[in-house]
Amino acid sequence: MQPKLLDQLQKAKMHKEQAEMLCRQASKRRTRNALRPAINKVTQFLGTLGSRKAKTISPTAKGTLRTSADAIRADMQTLQRAVQCPQDAPPGVASIGTRGRDSRRENGSAPIPAIRSQAG
Numbered sequence: 001m002q003p004k005l006l007d008q009l010q011k012a013k014m015h016k017e018q019a020e021m022l023c024r025q026a027s028k029r030r031t032r033n034a035l036r037p038a039i040n041k042v043t044q045f046l047g048t049l050g051s052r053k054a055k056t057i058s059p060t061a062k063g064t065l066r067t068s069a070d071a072i073r074a075d076m077q078t079l080q081r082a083v084q085c086p087q088d089a090p091p092g093v094a095s096i097g098t099r100g101r102d103s104r105r106e107n108g109s110a111p112i113p114a115i116r117s118q119a120g
Helices: 002-024 028-049 059-082
Strands: none
Touching: 002 028, 028 059
């Protein structure tokens, strides 16, 4: 059960990192589309926590994981609706091919949240 949960979170993190890269490239539409699979993986993680096989996990740990995953999913959904690229992109690799009209926006929103593996 733990490897499955960890794999789901790692895939969600990979999708989130792809969205960050697209945001650095000032591609708002592609960033929003790239966040969708990450949100879906977190939703899948929550479904796995509610499965029969997850009954082997202690209720306390399961509750903590569920609360954290719900908060991460809500943050990602909010971000998907309000992302402003490249302002919201976390610092990292230099932007490639930024477009002038996107980089002149001055209103920003929250950065893309980090997804941490808590299975264990």
